[in-house]
Amino acid sequence: MKSRENLVRLKQFQVNEKRRQLAQLDMMIAEFERMAGDLEAQIAAEEKKAGIVDVNHFAYPTFAKAARQRRDNVRNSQAGLADQRATAVSALREAEAELSKAQMLESRDGKMREADSHHGRSAMIG
Secondary structure (H helix, E strand, C coil), X not given: CHHHHHHHHHHHHHHHHXXXXXXXXXXXXXXXXXXXXXXXXXXXXXXXXXXXCCCCXXXXXXXXXXXXXXXXXXHHHHHHHHHHHHHHHHHHHHHHHHXXXXXXXXXXXXXXXXXXXXXXXXXXXX
């Protein structure tokens, strides 16, 4: 029955690993959100300083154009991480279900061992 205990430990490790990966993705998404917000503020400040908000205007600030491109890239990366997060959530749910099954099997086996040992002792006594 040791193999069931090992299986439960393995499944618990896998669940913990999936949770860690999910937390890491959440941190990266939050960091990209902060970066995009900072870039938005820089773009707004540059446009205010130049007095031009039309991206197609010939005198639109080069820094603002570059910041817009970078912000767009950050948003695209953030969207990719959101997709990875959805996949990670699904994998976590699957791993949790497998852990639950393994724990139920271990619990059932433990009860069977307990019942067997109880019957064995009563037979020896009586």
